[in-house]
Amino acid sequence: MSVNGNRQLLEVEDLVVQYAVARGLIGAVRRTPRQSVHAVDGVTLSVRAGELLALVGESGCGKTTTAQAVLRLVDAVSGTIRFEGREITRLGARSLRPLRRRMQIVYQDPYESLDPRLRVQATVEEPLLIHGLGGSKAERTERVRAALARVELSPPELFLDRFPHELSGGQRQRVAIAAGLVLEPRLLVADEPVSMLDVSVRAGVLHLLNGLRESGLGILMITHDLSTAARFADRIAVMYLGRIVEEGAAREIVRNPQHPYTKALLSVVPRRDPRDRMRPQILSGETPDAVRIPSGCRFHPRCPVAIEECRDHDPLLRRPHKAETPEHRAACILA
Amino acid sequence: MTGLLEVEDLHVWFDLQDGGELHAVQGVSLSVEPGERLGLVGESGCGKTTTALAVMGLLPPSASVAGRVLLDGEDILAGGESTIRPHRWVDVAIVFQGAMNALNPVRTVASQIVEALELHGRARGAQARAEAGELLESVGIPAGRGERFPHELSGGMRQRAAIAMALSCRPRILIADEPTTALDVMVQAQILELLDALCRDFGLALLLVTHDLPVVAQLCDQGTVMYAGEIVERGSVDDLFHAPRHPYSRLLFAATPDLDGEGDEVASIPGAPPRLDRPLAGCPFRPRCDSAFSPCASLRPRLQTVGDRHAAACHLNGVPAEAAR
Numbered sequence: 001m002s003v004n005g006n007r008q009l010l011e012v013e014d015l016v017v018q019y020a021v022a023r024g025l026i027g028a029v030r031r032t033p034r035q036s037v038h039a040v041d042g043v044t045l046s047v048r049a050g051e052l053l054a055l056v057g058e059s060g061c062g063k064t065t066t067a068q069a070v071l072r073l074v075d076a077v078s079g080t081i082r083f084e085g086r087e088i089t090r091l092g093a094r095s096l097r098p099l100r101r102r103m104q105i106v107y108q109d110p111y112e113s114l115d116p117r118l119r120v121q122a123t124v125e126e127p128l129l130i131h132g133l134g135g136s137k138a139e140r141t142e143r144v145r146a147a148l149a150r151v152e153l154s155p156p157e158l159f160l161d162r163f164p165h166e167l168s169g170g171q172r173q174r175v176a177i178a179a180g181l182v183l184e185p186r187l188l189v190a191d192e193p194v195s196m197l198d199v200s201v202r203a204g205v206l207h208l209l210n211g212l213r214e215s216g217l218g219i220l221m222i223t224h225d226l227s228t229a230a231r232f233a234d235r236i237a238v239m240y241l242g243r244i245v246e247e248g249a250a251r252e253i254v255r256n257p258q259h260p261y262t263k264a265l266l267s268v269v270p271r272r273d274p275r276d277r278m279r280p281q282i283l284s285g286e287t288p289d290a291v292r293i294p295s296g297c298r299f300h301p302r303c304p305v306a307i308e309e310c311r312d313h314d315p316l317l318r319r320p321h322k323a324e325t326p327e328h329r330a331a332c333i334l335a
Numbered sequence: 336m337t338g339l340l341e342v343e344d345l346h347v348w349f350d351l352q353d354g355g356e357l358h359a360v361q362g363v364s365l366s367v368e369p370g371e372r373l374g375l376v377g378e379s380g381c382g383k384t385t386t387a388l389a390v391m392g393l394l395p396p397s398a399s400v401a402g403r404v405l406l407d408g409e410d411i412l413a414g415g416e417s418t419i420r421p422h423r424w425v426d427v428a429i430v431f432q433g434a435m436n437a438l439n440p441v442r443t444v445a446s447q448i449v450e451a452l453e454l455h456g457r458a459r460g461a462q463a464r465a466e467a468g469e470l471l472e473s474v475g476i477p478a479g480r481g482e483r484f485p486h487e488l489s490g491g492m493r494q495r496a497a498i499a500m501a502l503s504c505r506p507r508i509l510i511a512d513e514p515t516t517a518l519d520v521m522v523q524a525q526i527l528e529l530l531d532a533l534c535r536d537f538g539l540a541l542l543l544v545t546h547d548l549p550v551v552a553q554l555c556d557q558g559t560v561m562y563a564g565e566i567v568e569r570g571s572v573d574d575l576f577h578a579p580r581h582p583y584s585r586l587l588f589a590a591t592p593d594l595d596g597e598g599d600e601v602a603s604i605p606g607a608p609p610r611l612d613r614p615l616a617g618c619p620f621r622p623r624c625d626s627a628f629s630p631c632a633s634l635r636p637r638l639q640t641v642g643d644r645h646a647a648a649c650h651l652n653g654v655p656a657e658a659a660r
């Protein structure tokens with residue numbers, strides 16, 4: 001596989017995804033207008049081949065919906081999604097089919113995502129059968145073995161005949177990744193890939209993703225864990241209420257955050273070293289729901305430094321004054 | 336120095352369906368002093384929850400228990416339910432793992448606390464309602480919110496309600512089992528701040544059970560590291576991080592990424608914990624250990640003192656004879 005560090009694999013521009021919310025009985029009786037949730041409300045991001053982008057934010061902020069839209073599992077209301085240079089935002093099922101195998105997803109919970117009745121061999125082979133790939137039975141088996149070797153489940157013979165319940169959590173997640181890799185995708189979306197795993201085995205799965213990235217795969221990793229993002233991502237995009245509020249090189253975001261939300265999030269991450277006592281800047285409340293998005297800057301009601309103007313001015317992502325790297329962007333009028 | 340709560344050589348076995356037996360807790364000793372915060376950490380399945388439930392006398396019938404649980408010096412396990420009931424919730428209370436998802440869905444949060452107060456004979460009627468309001472306020476749930484049903488509250492608010500419920504008899508010791516595990520980092524910070532404030536303001540002692548080392552590092556004074564049903568190291572959180580005396584503690588910290596540790600070699604620990612339904616020979620951590628040597632295969636290391644309030648169960652710290660001095 002050729003590694004092309006500069007080629008954009010995935011480009012998302014101004015993506016908007018809405019869900020209709022049930023009005024409930026009272027709403028229906030009163031004929032209140034049907035409301036919709038702007039789950040994703042103007043997201044722009046990109047992933048290059050050989051790059052790992054971490055999308056971080058609290059639950060409900062739109063991370064998973066963004067991923068689902070990218071994979072065309074939910075439809076965008078507006079905006080564009082480009083994959084390998086080609087716009088796929090509105091491609092129909094038939095034209096999508098050959099693209100699907102080039103973008104794969106790994107889910108959070110390997111206990112749920114693997115079919116308990118299928119042995120490892122069948123689990124990893126299934127995507128080949130679905131896509132009518134892999135040639136003869138023998139050729140498919142060869143590809144299954146290769147995929148298992150790539151996720152470091154070796155020798156493959158030791159795992160092919162096992163059922164999910166005979167595997168540890170880390171091994172199950174590796175099987176799930178192998179089932180994604182067997183189709184040789186270019187983009188892997190990993191939705192909280194280690195959050196269900198024991199601390200002692202998380203690093204192994206993350207190193208594995210890192211190795212895949214080095215071999216040219218583009219990875220969009222969704223995580224709520226900033227420590228993991230800081231250590232394993234090339235770039236970090238911080239999401240709040242359907243928008244990306246800050247984005248840049250992982251090191252830059254961690255060391256030189258410019259958006260008040262990013263600063264607060266970083267301040268509450270518990271450190272390993274007890275001497276490194278946190279000075280947490282605890283925001284009150286939880287992410288407000290996306291049905292009632294605040295006016296102006298959507299973060300202003302919780303923002304510790306908001307000024308009058310923030311109530312009605314909706315800030316765009318732009319290069320902050322104190323940026324130390326060219327790609328750094330923040331959506332705050334004070335940054 | 337007598338602890339408020341002392342657990343001595345606690346063992347728990349579970350009868351299994353297939354007739355076998357699982358030795359979930361294998362000789363755990365720990366002590367919590369008034370107002371102290373002790374963290375109990377380890378990978379899932381190492382016996383943290385079982386230890387906590389044993390202290391509360393709340394294990395299922397399939398469990399057999401040996402050892403002592405002393406409260407102010409009195410063995411509360413000695414007489415079974417009759418010796419433990421006067422102390423359960425009253426002196427020692429627990430926020431169960433997953434408690435925020437186990438609130439009664441058809442009762443408002445406030446009425447569930449009123450029920451708890453009445454059940455324990457703490458208060459009745461209007462007074463119980465007033466007290467419930469106070470309790471809810473003390474955990475950061477504004478008065479009116481208590482009149483909501485659990486599903487109308489956010490995860491963080493439900494966890495606060497679960498904590499309020501545990502505090503209804505004003506216990507001296509609170510056991511919190513994975514209290515922040517399913518929460519977002521900002522909500523986690525809010526709950527940790529609450530636990531911190533409860534300890535400070537009410538002199539509550541805390542036994543914090545979690546798999547998350549940084550949470551213990553930040554909130555607790557003392558830490559206890561469990562592996563395969565036993566304690567492999569205990570000490571101040573500072574000693575555990577800066578001067579660990581058991582390879583498992585060291586490797587566990589090394590497997591945890593840190594925000595500032597961008598150059599760190601974050602490495603997982605190879606292998607998996609041993610099964611507890613068969614006897615263990617030698618050191619239970621040996622197959623995963625990076626420093627094992629000959630005695631580790633045959634001799635199970637005992638927990639020995641290695642410093643001030645610091646103990647570890649590892650042959651690297653010297654031959655047992657030396658520590659027996």
Ligand SMILES: Nc1ncnc2c1ncn2[C@@H]1O[C@H](COP(=O)(O)OP(=O)(O)O)[C@@H](O)[C@H]1O
Nearest residue numbers: 349357359378379380381382383384385386611
């Ligand atoms: N009711 C039970 N019956 C049989 N085995 C159990 C039961 N509860 C826990 N165990 C076993 O006891 C061991 C310790 O479990 P637990 O105390 O839940 O660990 P932790 O809280 O550290 O994750 C595990 O091997 C677990 O499978």
Ligand SMILES: [Mg+2]
Nearest residue numbers: 383384432512
């Ligand atoms: Mg537990």
